[in-house]
Every structure is written in structure tokens, then in C-alpha cells.
Amino acid sequence: MIKIKSPVIKSQEQIWTSEWSQRSTASEIKMWDFYLERPWILKYVPRYGIVLEAGCGLGRYVFYLAALGIDIIGIDFVSEALHKIQEYMKKNKVYSPFCQGDVRKLCFKDNSLSGYISLGVIEHFEEGPDLAMQEAYRVLRPGGIAIITTPSVSFSQIYLQSKLKVKKSIKYLIKKIIRYPIYKPYFFQYWYLPKTLKKYLEKSGFKIVLSQGADLMYSFYELGYQPARKSWFTELLFKLENTPMASIGAQAISISYKPAQQMYCFLCGHFNVHIKELTASIPLCQDCQKKPLAKHYIKANRLKFQSSMLIHPEFNNDQETCDYCGKEYAVSKILEYYGFSKNVCSICLKNSEINLNLSNTYIQPVWRLRT
Ligand SMILES: [Zn+2]
Ligand SMILES: [Zn+2]
Structure with a gap:
């Protein structure tokens, strides 16, 4: 006899509560390049003003960016995530501000934030991403930067979704024949092509700096590939x-x-950029356009990791010598060496010129699975 499981209607809150209850903040931080989006975040996250991660989950990027000296707040609507974060902060004696809330109705004033980060959040609203984007636009100050990512309609998704469609159609047919009740399956997320995401942003009033696809590794991972050390295919994917x-x-x-x-x-944090005089891809004042760092921002080029990828590296808990100040420092047990190919101590990292230089020139991916 054919056994058909009846679908369960789940709310987004239930889905995420069960998701986060199986994971920990520390293990999330350790897999910071799982979606290969770090170069974009590090290059463009504002070093001045307050940055919000809207839909921060277990706080992976909040803790990481706070270590770079960025004034960042995390917000999430799931109590389980905030509970896990509190546990992590208590255990590791670190502190970052977090609050509970809906990204479609933020508790921040108009024009109050310098940056807005949203990684895989806005695709989870069945009514579409407009409300979340309008809120992002409202709370950002003039020239404020939005770093927004969603899953894309990748080649792996095209394959997996068509396979699923066939499976669903067969199930539907069988249910119809045996007159089994048919429920509408619960909504989980949309997939947006980079150009679709760009259209939504433009509709909300944003000026686009860069819009592109990324992360071939995850697409192959979705199809069953396990990235391994010293594998020619992993190296090829990274190239x-x-x-x-x-x-x-x-x-x-x-x-x-x-x-x-x-x-x-973006570079000095002053309210001194006039749109008529702007020649760079992001807001830079006349003085900052002459700074050496400005060369990375005059034109918006496709972003790259600068050093070869490290696959499942062992944790290095030793002392290292900082390449900037020459002092010995203890490598952070969770944030490690921050994913750069240079050694940097936590004090030098908080210097925005140093961390902007590292983010543009020495970024190295560290690929680990979720554990
Ligand atoms: Zn400036
Ligand atoms: Zn140092």
C-alpha cells in the first residue's frame, strides 16, 4: 500500500526555531565562508556609524564584524536564536548588542544607520521583499550602504527544483486517484536571479554599486559534492x-x-559628499577620493578572494606575530586569524585603515562545513 505523509503547515518561526536549536553560534562563526559572500561584506561594510544585520540568525557576522571594530547591532525575530546568542556571550565573555524584531518594521529612526546587512532573509516573505527593502531604505542615512544577498536561481536549483516538480506531480496524481486530502505546501523561500534582486532594490530607491552571482562551491555541494583538501576539482571551482x-x-x-x-x-564618515561631484562608485568625498584606499572604490569591479582557499583547516590556537605592529598575540579560538592571509592582532584589526586594506588585498576564504 502506498503510504503518503500528510504535509504539516509550519510558520517561519517554527521552521527557524527548529533550525537554530540544532546549531550553535560558535559553529556558525567557524563556517564564515560557507556561502562565499565575505569579500562583499568586508569590502563594503561601513567603518563609521551604526550597522545593522537584519535577520542575524545566530550572530555569525555580528561577532566577526565587531572584532573588526564595526559598530554593529543584530536583529532577529526568533527567540531561540537570541537565547543561543546570550549563551555564547556568557560562555566566551564577549558582548555585542542584539534585539528581537521584524525586519519589515524596524525600531530605528529614519536616516539613522550607516549600513544594512541582510544575508538570505528577504526571500522568506511570501508577499515579496518590498516591505523589508523599504524599511532598509528608510533607516539608512544618505549614502548608507546596503549589502543584500538571497539564494539565486543557480544551475543546481534549476536541476533540483525540476526533479522536485516531477516528484510532486506524481504524488499529486496518486493522491487524486485515491482521494487523499491535498494541502497547499507551506511556503519557505523564493530564489532570485541577481537581476531580479537588483530590480527590487531600484524600485525601493537604492542606487546599485554591484549586482552579481556567486558561490559555485555551494551549488555543487547541493548536488552532493563534498569539498576536499588537495582536490583538483575543489581548486578548479575556487579558480x-x-x-x-x-x-x-x-x-x-x-x-x-x-x-x-x-x-x-564611506571612507571618512563625514557628511560631505555632494552627488554632483561624485565620480566614485560609492559615496566618497573629494579628499577621500585622493586617498590610496580610494583606488578600490573608484570603479566597482567584480570581487575576488585574494588568496587560495583553505579547505577544512585545523584550528590554530598558537601565538602569532602581528604583521602590522610586530607584537605577539594569542590567536582567537573562534575567530582564528580572521580569514586573511596576513597575521593581524585584534588591536590592529580595529584600525579601519588596516582592516580595509586587509579586506581589499589579503582576503582568504576558509571553507568549513556546518558541524
Ligand atoms: Zn571622506
Ligand atoms: Zn598588531
Whole structure:
């Protein structure tokens, strides 16, 4: 006899409560390059003003970016996530601000934040991403940067979803024949092509800096591939990641800003950028356009990791010598060496010039599975 399980209607809150209850903040931080989106975040996250991670889950990027000296707040609507974060902070004697809330109705004033980060959040609203984007636009100050990513319609998704469609159609047919009750399956998420995500952002008033696809590794992982050390295929995938081929990967990534006649400068944080004088891809004042770091921001080029990928590296808990100040420092047990190919102590890392330089020139992916 054919046994058909009846579908269970689940709310987003139930889905995420069960998701986060199986994981820990520390294990999430350790897999910071699981979606290969770190170069975008590090290159464009504002070093001045307050940055919000809207839909922060277990706080992976909040703790990581706070270590870079970024003034960041995490918000999530699931109590289980906030509970796990509290546990992590108590155990590791670290502190970052978090609050509970809905990203479609934020508790921040208009024009109050310098940055808005949203990684795999806005695709979970059945009514579409407009409300969340309008809120992002409202709370960002003029020139404020939005870093928004969603899953993309990648080649692996096209394959997996068509397979699922066939399976569902057969199930539907069988249920119809045996007159089994048919329920509407619960909604989980949408997949957006980079150009679709870009359209939504433009509709909300954002000016696009970069919009592209990324993460071939995850697409192959979805199809069953396990990245391994010293594998030619893993190396090939990583090499392709730094080419336009990555556009067919698992993530749609966007960098944009809130345009206005007068805006805050990305490099000095002053309210001194006039849109008529702006020649860079993001808001930079006239003085900052002459700084050496400005060369990374004049044109918005496709982003790359700068050093070869480390697959499942062992944790290094030793002392290292900082390449910037020459002092010995203890490597962080969870944040490790921060994913750069240079040694940097936690004090030097909080210098925005140093961390911007590292983020543009020495970024190295560290690929680990979820544990
Ligand atoms: Zn400036
Ligand atoms: Zn140092």
C-alpha cells in the first residue's frame, strides 16, 4: 500500500526555531565562508556609524564584524536564536548588542544607520521583499550602504527544483486517484536571479554599486559534492569563483546605497559628499577620493578572494606575530586569524585603515562545513 505523509503547515518561526536549536553560534562563526559572500561584506561594510544585520540568525557576522571594530547591532525575530546568542556571550565573555524584531518594521529612526546587512532573509516573505527593502531604505542615512544577498536561481536549483516538480506531480496524481486530502505546501523561500534582486532594490530607491552571482562551491555541494583538501576539482571551482562563471552560482549578491543630494562619505564618515561631484562608485568625498584606499572604490569591479582557499583547516590556537605592529598575540579560538592571509592582532584589526586594506588585498576564504 502506498503510504503518503500528510504535509504539516509550519510558520517561519517554527521552521527557524527548529533550525537554530540544532546549531550553535560558535559553529556558525567557524563556517564564515560557507556561502562565499565575505569579500562583499568586508569590502563594503561601513567603518563609521551604526550597522545593522537584519535577520542575524545566530550572530555569525555580528561577532566577526565587531572584532573588526564595526559598530554593529543584530536583529532577529526568533527567540531561540537570541537565547543561543546570550549563551555564547556568557560562555566566551564577549558582548555585542542584539534585539528581537521584524525586519519589515524596524525600531530605528529614519536616516539613522550607516549600513544594512541582510544575508538570505528577504526571500522568506511570501508577499515579496518590498516591505523589508523599504524599511532598509528608510533607516539608512544618505549614502548608507546596503549589502543584500538571497539564494539565486543557480544551475543546481534549476536541476533540483525540476526533479522536485516531477516528484510532486506524481504524488499529486496518486493522491487524486485515491482521494487523499491535498494541502497547499507551506511556503519557505523564493530564489532570485541577481537581476531580479537588483530590480527590487531600484524600485525601493537604492542606487546599485554591484549586482552579481556567486558561490559555485555551494551549488555543487547541493548536488552532493563534498569539498576536499588537495582536490583538483575543489581548486578548479575556487579558480572559477574569481571569474564571471561564478554568476551561475548559488547566491545573488547586491551592494547598493541610498542616494541623496548630500551624503555621508564611506571612507571618512563625514557628511560631505555632494552627488554632483561624485565620480566614485560609492559615496566618497573629494579628499577621500585622493586617498590610496580610494583606488578600490573608484570603479566597482567584480570581487575576488585574494588568496587560495583553505579547505577544512585545523584550528590554530598558537601565538602569532602581528604583521602590522610586530607584537605577539594569542590567536582567537573562534575567530582564528580572521580569514586573511596576513597575521593581524585584534588591536590592529580595529584600525579601519588596516582592516580595509586587509579586506581589499589579503582576503582568504576558509571553507568549513556546518558541524
Ligand atoms: Zn571622506
Ligand atoms: Zn598588531
